[in-house]
Amino acid sequence: MQVKTIAFYHYTFPAGGAEVVTCNLGRFFAKHGFRVLLYTWKPNAELLTEELRKIFDIRPLPDTKRISGVRNTDFLCESLKTERADVLFIQATTDIAFEQIRTRTTAKIIFCLHNTPFWEVYDLKHKKSSEIPRPTLTRRLEYALLRKPAYRLTRKLEQRYAQLYIRVLSNVDRFVTLCPGYSDEFEREIRRSxxxxCDFPRERLTAMLNPMLPTQEPAKTPKEKIVLYAGRFQRCHKRIDRLLKIWKRIEQQNPEWRLVIVGDGEERGDLEKQARRLKLQRIEFAGYQYDVTPFYRRATFVCLTSNFEGLPMCLMEGQQYGAIPVSFDSYSGIREITCDGECGIMVPAYSLRKYAELLNRALADEELQKRMRENCYKAAERYDLECIGQEWLALFGKL
Incomplete structure (x- = not known):
């Protein structure tokens, strides 16, 4: 098909990793002469740079109370028709009227899953009662005593989300995961339901790596003895508290090394209290940073201790600048990023003891650092925006 106008749909924009992917793809498409629209329910106006405003024709949804209500659905469908959008990227969110868009517009629909398949199941099975919406005493007791045990002992959640994703699959032209391993996991779980x-055509499912902008020179710089975390502060997902416990185990043995934590969020106060309680001596909370590049340049390692991830941008960005990824092996994406351990350290999930042991060993092994750092530079070439952008253009031709 011939494509002239490309649209993106986001719950909020800009925000996290999925939005960074859209920004990068938007740059590529605009450079190659495409018109790029962006629909969002919650625009973060203070984060919209002049560059982004030039790349995207941004269309906020009119109803700020009901994301998938009739008013927003009508606005989106009419706008897509009026603007003659050829392709619509739906980035991660499933709270959208897929069926209406499918029947009322001519746009080809591409849904991108920016997380590990069925991440919602893990999240709900491990969520604390205090973390549920409107955590009144009654609701917390009901969740802890009834719902959570049922989630863990049955396949109720798996079936619920399989049904949701089957609905998505039946109304999109392509369902895109972050790597082939995720596509296999997703297909297996859907078929199992x-x-x-559940017998959807396999060609509707494909995988595409996240594209990265070219590195800001110099990419190769002398490294400091820094272990870095960069990302959101969100306990149910990121579990930064684990990283602080791990640092407690190895800090005394490595007096020249520092832990630097870049980011912000609702958990910051609790993490700072935890650091004081653990009496950590060499830890820095650097706050939110629009540009994390200077930290990647200096860091030797970039660490995650998450419950689950998709294809974490911080590890990929770190690799571009020779920061070695360290993460639990709880998701297929880490095997893709580290090339099965050639350019990063995978830790058995969720062993804090093993994580501390492997990181402690790596801090002392300069030869390992040198070898993995060179492998990181090579691995990062896979994320080249121009190459991945061309893959997207090739996919358009098959729609």
């Missing part, structure tokens, strides 16, 4: 629609 046995639900109507």
């Amino acid at each position: 046995g639900l109507p629609g």
Whole structure:
């Protein structure tokens, strides 16, 4: 098909990793002469740079109370028709009227899953009662005593989300995961459900790596003895508290090394209290940084201790600048990023003891650092925006 106008849809924009991917793809498409629209329910106006405003024709949804209500659905469908959008990227969110867009517009629909498949199941099975919406005493007791045990002992959650994703699959032209391993996991779980629609055509499912902007020179710089975390502060997902516990185990043995934590969020106060309680001596909370590049340049390692991830941008960005990824092996994306351990350290999930042991060993092994750092530079070439952008253009031709 011939494509002239490309649209993106986000719950909020800009925000996290999925939005960074859209920014990068938007740059590529605009450079190659495409018109780029962006629809969002919650625009973060203070984060919209002049560059982004030039790349994207941004269209906020009119109803700020009901994201998938009739008013927003009508606005989106009419706008897509009026603007003659050829392709619509739906980035991660499933709270959208897929069926209406499918029947009322001519746009080809591409849904991108920016996380590990069925991440919602893990999240709900491990969420604390205090973390549920409106955590009144009654709701917390009901969750802890009834819902959570049922989630863990049955396949109720797996079936619920299989049904949701089958609905998505039946209304999109392509369902895109972050790597082939995720596509295999996703297909396996959908087929296993046995639900109507689980026999979807395999060609509707594909994988695409996240594209990265070219590195800001110099990419190769002398490294400091810094272990870095960069990302959101969100306990149910990121579990930065684990990293602080790990640092407690190895800090005394490595007096020249520092832990630097870049980011912000609702958990910051609790993490700072935890650091004081653990009496950590060499830890720095650097706050939110628009540009994390200077930290990647200096860091030797970039660490995650998350419950789950998709294809974490911080590890990929770190690799571009020779920062070695360290993460639990709880998701297929880490095997893709580290090339099965050639350019990063994978730790058995969720062993804090093993994590501390492997990181402690790596801090002392300069030869390992040198070898992995060179492998990181090579691995990062896979994320080249121009190459991945061309893959997207090739996919358009198959729609």
